[in-house]
Amino acid sequence: MAHGDRRVLIVGGGPVGLLCAWILGRQGIAVRLFDNNDELQADPRAATTHPATLDLLGECGLADDMARVGLVAPIFQFWDRPSSRLVAQFDHSILAGETRHPFVVQCEQFKTSRLLLERLRTLPNVEILFGHEAVDVWQAADGVTVDVVAAGRSESHSGVYLIGADGGRSVVRKRSDISFEGFTWPERFIVLTTPFDFEANRGYSYRSYFAEPGAWCNCFKVSAEGPPGLWRTVFPTEPSQDDASLMSDAGVQARMQRFFPNDTPYDIVHRNLYVTHQRVASTFRKGRVLLAGDAAHVNNPIGGMGLNGGIQDAMNLAGKLTAVLLEGRSDRLLDLYDLQRRTVAIEFVQEQSIANKKRLEESDPATRQKNLDELTRIAANPERARQFLLRTSMIASQRRAEAMTLD
Numbered sequence: 001m002a003h004g005d006r007r008v009l010i011v012g013g014g015p016v017g018l019l020c021a022w023i024l025g026r027q028g029i030a031v032r033l034f035d036n037n038d039e040l041q042a043d044p045r046a047a048t049t050h051p052a053t054l055d056l057l058g059e060c061g062l063a064d065d066m067a068r069v070g071l072v073a074p075i076f077q078f079w080d081r082p083s084s085r086l087v088a089q090f091d092h093s094i095l096a097g098e099t100r101h102p103f104v105v106q107c108e109q110f111k112t113s114r115l116l117l118e119r120l121r122t123l124p125n126v127e128i129l130f131g132h133e134a135v136d137v138w139q140a141a142d143g144v145t146v147d148v149v150a151a152g153r154s155e156s157h158s159g160v161y162l163i164g165a166d167g168g169r170s171v172v173r174k175r176s177d178i179s180f181e182g183f184t185w186p187e188r189f190i191v192l193t194t195p196f197d198f199e200a201n202r203g204y205s206y207r208s209y210f211a212e213p214g215a216w217c218n219c220f221k222v223s224a225e226g227p228p229g230l231w232r233t234v235f236p237t238e239p240s241q242d243d244a245s246l247m248s249d250a251g252v253q254a255r256m257q258r259f260f261p262n263d264t265p266y267d268i269v270h271r272n273l274y275v276t277h278q279r280v281a282s283t284f285r286k287g288r289v290l291l292a293g294d295a296a297h298v299n300n301p302i303g304g305m306g307l308n309g310g311i312q313d314a315m316n317l318a319g320k321l322t323a324v325l326l327e328g329r330s331d332r333l334l335d336l337y338d339l340q341r342r343t344v345a346i347e348f349v350q351e352q353s354i355a356n357k358k359r360l361e362e363s364d365p366a367t368r369q370k371n372l373d374e375l376t377r378i379a380a381n382p383e384r385a386r387q388f389l390l391r392t393s394m395i396a397s398q399r400r401a402e403a404m405t406l407d
């Protein structure tokens with residue numbers, strides 16, 4: 001490998017790739033990042049950022065910036081949709097002794113990416129190459145090469161490590177022959193965004209989860225481009241329905257009205273449809289290739305844990321890569337990254353996100369009642385509520401990851 005190739009390559013300019021670039025770049029490490037889009041993606045996906053993630057981002061000032069451009073939400077609620085009954089309400093302030101951020105921040109992921117890109121533009125050692133699509137990956141003992149296509153031309157770029165942060169369909173993962181184990185939900189998830197004020201009209205908190213036999217809804221507020229903000233509703237769709245009917249005006253109005261009956265039609269400002277999976281890569285490290293974010297693990301969005309897990313990967317991985325590259329630490333640290341982050345992806349995020357979905361959509365009347373009663377009891381008991389919030393806010397999983405060591 002040529003001497004000048006001791007840079008870290010990153011494929012993927014979503015929030016996870018950009019955060020890796022920022023953490024490495026601000027230590028003076030040379031970074032080259034490739035993204036196949038011409039600019040940052042703007043689709044409305046992640047918003048909820050949990051206390052454990054905010055604590056990590058607090059160190060680089062990002063948590064405060066995200067709160068400034070987003071919404072601070074200390075409370076979340078569970079509702080029984082058919083009876084319009086508030087089942088349970090949780091207040092993160094009970095975690096004041098456990099975290100510097102006893103609340104979630106609702107910050108749309110394109111804003112987080114924007115904040116990161118602004119920071120990256122100040123670092124001369126970081127190159128951000130939009131319009132560059134990775135198509136292949138090669139490894140040798142002393143380096144790694146990624147083949148990219150840019151403006152119809154093929155190029156090869158070499159580096160000392162390669163981070164695949166290129167999302168759920170990761171080319172880096174596929175070209176590195178790393179399997180992506182798990183399953184795909186038969187139903188797709190539809191996101192309908194409206195200015196209708198669910199707090200003023202219905203008393204819903206900025207993060208509300210609705211249980212309904214055979215269905216569910218997440219309803220949460222984002223600040224959008226400024227007050228009064230927007231409300232996003234997320235629903236499962238019926239596998240038999242085609243895109244045209246799901247996305248039609250009649251289809252989206254029928255869905256909103258069935259779930260949240262209203263005298264007038266809803267103003268729908270965005271509509272998006274997602275295929276959703278529960279999958280974890282068989283390893284997060286293969287030699288000089290490292291996976292992070294959705295390239296490494298994907299889950300359903302109930303509980304808002306996908307990007308949180310990705311940010312936690314990025315902080316963990318970039319910290320360890322810095323120690324290997326600048327402090328001469330053994331590259332076994334990267335095996336520890338795999339152990340820590342893969343373990344919590346499987347034992348915590350997969351398990352919890354699947355359980356969240358099942359709890360909300362349970363259709364057996366007795367089990368359903370038992371589940372909802374249990375939530376009411378947990379919320380009414382401060383110690384049980386604290387334990388519950390330690391899990392939902394990802395503090396418990398972050399502690400578990402940090403406590404793990406190699407033999």
Ligand SMILES: Cc1cc2nc3c(=O)[nH]c(=O)nc-3n(C[C@H](O)[C@H](O)[C@H](O)COP(=O)(O)OP(=O)(O)OC[C@H]3O[C@@H](n4cnc5c(N)ncnc54)[C@H](O)[C@@H]3O)c2cc1C
Pocket residue numbers: 011012013014015016017034035036037041044045046047048049109132133134135165166167168169170171189191234274292293294295301303304305306307308309310
């Ligand atoms: C409806 C919905 C709601 C969600 N809500 C939440 C939430 O509230 N909280 C939460 O934590 N998570 C949430 N998530 C999950 C979250 O959106 C993802 O976990 C997050 O986008 C992962 O970020 P990433 O940077 O790993 O990947 P991505 O955001 O997918 O970014 C990958 C980037 O890589 C680029 N790329 C892909 N292939 C190539 C290639 N071959 N060459 C170059 N570039 C490439 C892509 O264009 C993209 O820019 C939600 C997801 C959905 C669908």
